Amino acid sequence: MTALDPASQQQAHTLYRDHHGWLQGWLRKKLGCPFDAADLVHDTYARVLARRELAGINEPRSYLATVAHGLMVNHLRRKDLERAYLETLASLPVSSAPSPEARALALEALLEIDVMLDGLPIAVRRAFLLCQLEGLGHAEIAARLGVSVGSVRQYIARALRQCLELSA
Numbered sequence: 001m002t003a004l005d006p007a008s009q010q011q012a013h014t015l016y017r018d019h020h021g022w023l024q025g026w027l028r029k030k031l032g033c034p035f036d037a038a039d040l041v042h043d044t045y046a047r048v049l050a051r052r053e054l055a056g057i058n059e060p061r062s063y064l065a066t067v068a069h070g071l072m073v074n075h076l077r078r079k080d081l082e083r084a085y086l087e088t089l090a091s092l093p094v095s096s097a098p099s100p101e102a103r104a105l106a107l108e109a110l111l112e113i114d115v116m117l118d119g120l121p122i123a124v125r126r127a128f129l130l131c132q133l134e135g136l137g138h139a140e141i142a143a144r145l146g147v148s149v150g151s152v153r154q155y156i157a158r159a160l161r162q163c164l165e166l167s168a
Contacts, residue, residue, distance in 0.1 A: 012054055031072065120158065124155040125159065
């Protein structure tokens, strides 16, 4: 990333000085964890600075809250995914539990898949995950989601297309 010009540097400094404390408090209240809040404040300002459009921010708190909210949703979704994975691992017999390295690789792959599926409608995501992770057939997925088998086929195809496009 290239350096900001002096005017943008001043705008960034003012944005940070005037709103950092407020944003940290807002996120701490939402998350209940000061450490996660601090991380997301950092990520929020990094995202805002990367956009380089500081002069066009008319409502800074609203803008910062919007950016932070999106990052927070992603953060919480990743934590939920990690928690579900760890719960699944805990239910396995000790003899069939994967090594720590295999666990880390599997979790990383799950997080990458989650990013690839981001933005798809929830029914499309669920159909894909039920098929890929739980090994359910199209008829079983259709029954669970309350849709037709044809819809399930379309959902899975759509999710696969998106994964392929994003991995290329």
